[in-house]
Amino acid sequence: MTSPSPRQTLFPPGARIKLVNGRFADVAAGQFYPTSTSLVIQDGKIAAMPGMHGEPDDTPAEFVINLQGKSVIPGLFNTHAHIQIISGMMDKGELRQRQIAKNLSDCLERGITHVRDTLCWDLAQNREIKDKISRGDLAGPRLHQAIHVSPVGGTYAPKRTFMKRTLFSFLGLPLVPYSSPGSGAVVFRKGASPQEVRDAVDRAIFERGAEMIKFCDQPEHFMSYKPGAVVMTWPPLEAAADQARKRGIPTTIHNVTAEGFRQSLRAGVDSLAHLPIDQELTGEDLALFAASHTSIEPTLTVGFYYCWSMIGNPWRDHPEIQRLDGFRDSVYEKVLEESWLPEVRPGYRAQRDGLHQGSMKIYGLIDLSGPFQYFASIQPVGGKNFERIYAAGGRERCACGNDATVSACSQAAIHLEMELFDFSLNRDGNHVFSGADALRTASIQSARALGLDKLYGSIEAGKVADLAVMDGDPFEDFHCVGSPVAALFMDGRLVVDHCGL
Incomplete structure (x- = not known):
C-alpha cells in the first residue's frame, strides 16, 4: 500500500x-x-x-x-467512479473500509490523481474519506463529488419505501432522506416548474457542495431494472443544465437512450456517461454531437462486467458478445487479483459462475441478474454507437471513466478501460486508437470534462x-x-x- x-x-x-x-x-x-x-x-x-x-x-x-x-x-483521471457502491460486496464493516483504502491507494500507484464520484447517497461517507486524505491519514487521489439532481422516483432517486431503505442498507448504502444536506441526491416533484428545478440545482451546489451536477435518462428502476422510473424530460433537463452553467458547475448525465443523447446535446450537458444502448444513433445524432462541445465517458468497463453470453440474454449468440467473452476470459482473473482483496475475490468468481447459469442471487434470495439482462446490449448496440461517436469527434472528446466499483474493478483500473478502447476500436484492419490517444483521454480530455483543464x-x-x-x-x-x-x-x-x- x-x-x-x-x-x-x-x-x-x-x-x-x-x-x-x-x-x-x-x-x-x-x-x-x-x-x-x-x-x-x-x-x-x-x-x-x-x-x-x-x-x-x-x-x-x-x-x-x-x-x-x-x-x-x-497525473491521470478517473472521471466516472463510485467509492461506496461496491458491486457484489455486502460487508459494511472493517473489510469494506480496507477495500476502499486499497482502491484509493492503488490509484496513486498507477498515477491517478483525480477521481470523480458520480453517485453517493450518504455524503458523510465520502466526506470522511476526503478528510482522511487531506489529513494524511489515508493515501488517495483528489476526490470530486457529483450530486444527483432528479425527479423523485427516478432511477437513482427512488421513492424511499421501507423495502428500498432495507435493501439499500443491506448493501451498505444508507438511503439518507433527500431533504437532508447529507444526501447525495436532490429531488424535485414530477411536473415541477423550471424555477423549482433551478432551485434544486442551487441546493445541490450551495447546500451539498456539488462539484458536478448529474442527471439520468434511464426509464428503468435501479436494482430491478423494470420499467417505470421517472425520467428527466426535456423541460427540467434544459432548466437544470442552464442553471448549473450559470453557476459555473459542469454537468453530466447517465445516458443509455438515444433520445436522452439528443436531448442532452441540445441542453448543452457537458459530458455524457455511458452509451445509448436502446438503438443505433442516426447520422443526424452524430452530426449533433460533432457540432457540440460535449465530452463522452463511454465507460466500456461496464460492458466488460455486464455483457455475458448467459442463459436468458437475448443477445447471447451475437458475435460481439462472443468476442467479448474471449477477451474477458483472458484478463478476468488478473483484474480480480489487481482490484480486490483476497477475501473479496471469491464473491466475484461466484457472480461469474452464476451469470453463466442465467441468474445471480444474493444468499439465494435477492435476484440481481436484472441489470445483466438489461445491459446485455451494451456491446452489440452500445459498442457500435461508440465506434461511430469516436469517428464523429469523440476521439478528441473522450474522457476516461470506468464506473468503478459498480463494475468488477477498482477506481485504479483505468488501464482496463484503455484496453477496452483498443479492443473496440482497433479491429478489422483499423488502428484509430494509439498510445497518444490513450494518454490524452486519461489526462487533458478528462480534465476538460470535469472543468479542470486550466490547472490539470x-x-x-x-x-x-x-x-x-x-x-x-x-x-x-x-x-x-x-x-x-x-x-x-x-x-x-x-x-x-x-x-x-
Whole structure:
C-alpha cells in the first residue's frame, strides 16, 4: 500500500525543485518535449520549463532530482467512479473500509490523481474519506463529488419505501432522506416548474457542495431494472443544465437512450456517461454531437462486467458478445487479483459462475441478474454507437471513466478501460486508437470534462505539478497509461517513489 514518501518533508515552502533528465510528455502534440527540457516546481505548481526551446538551462533551484531518463506524464483521471457502491460486496464493516483504502491507494500507484464520484447517497461517507486524505491519514487521489439532481422516483432517486431503505442498507448504502444536506441526491416533484428545478440545482451546489451536477435518462428502476422510473424530460433537463452553467458547475448525465443523447446535446450537458444502448444513433445524432462541445465517458468497463453470453440474454449468440467473452476470459482473473482483496475475490468468481447459469442471487434470495439482462446490449448496440461517436469527434472528446466499483474493478483500473478502447476500436484492419490517444483521454480530455483543464491534465508552466514518472513510452504503448508508476508527484510533493528519486 502507498505511504507518504520521506522526500515530502524535505521540500520547505517556497523551495524550487528542479527535475532533470526526464522525458516530459507534451500530451497535446502527442510527443515528448525536447530532451533539453527540465522542469521547475515551486509551491506545488510548475513554475518553469527551462530548455524547452533549446536554450541553456541555468535556472537556480534548492533541490535537483534526476529522473533517470524516465518518461513523465501528467497525473491521470478517473472521471466516472463510485467509492461506496461496491458491486457484489455486502460487508459494511472493517473489510469494506480496507477495500476502499486499497482502491484509493492503488490509484496513486498507477498515477491517478483525480477521481470523480458520480453517485453517493450518504455524503458523510465520502466526506470522511476526503478528510482522511487531506489529513494524511489515508493515501488517495483528489476526490470530486457529483450530486444527483432528479425527479423523485427516478432511477437513482427512488421513492424511499421501507423495502428500498432495507435493501439499500443491506448493501451498505444508507438511503439518507433527500431533504437532508447529507444526501447525495436532490429531488424535485414530477411536473415541477423550471424555477423549482433551478432551485434544486442551487441546493445541490450551495447546500451539498456539488462539484458536478448529474442527471439520468434511464426509464428503468435501479436494482430491478423494470420499467417505470421517472425520467428527466426535456423541460427540467434544459432548466437544470442552464442553471448549473450559470453557476459555473459542469454537468453530466447517465445516458443509455438515444433520445436522452439528443436531448442532452441540445441542453448543452457537458459530458455524457455511458452509451445509448436502446438503438443505433442516426447520422443526424452524430452530426449533433460533432457540432457540440460535449465530452463522452463511454465507460466500456461496464460492458466488460455486464455483457455475458448467459442463459436468458437475448443477445447471447451475437458475435460481439462472443468476442467479448474471449477477451474477458483472458484478463478476468488478473483484474480480480489487481482490484480486490483476497477475501473479496471469491464473491466475484461466484457472480461469474452464476451469470453463466442465467441468474445471480444474493444468499439465494435477492435476484440481481436484472441489470445483466438489461445491459446485455451494451456491446452489440452500445459498442457500435461508440465506434461511430469516436469517428464523429469523440476521439478528441473522450474522457476516461470506468464506473468503478459498480463494475468488477477498482477506481485504479483505468488501464482496463484503455484496453477496452483498443479492443473496440482497433479491429478489422483499423488502428484509430494509439498510445497518444490513450494518454490524452486519461489526462487533458478528462480534465476538460470535469472543468479542470486550466490547472490539470497536461505538463505546462502554471499548472499544478501532478506528475507520474514511468518506464516505457506511453506514446508508443497505450498499456503504459494506468500501469504502475515508478514515482508520483502530487502538488509538487513526492508521494510515491519506487525508483529511489
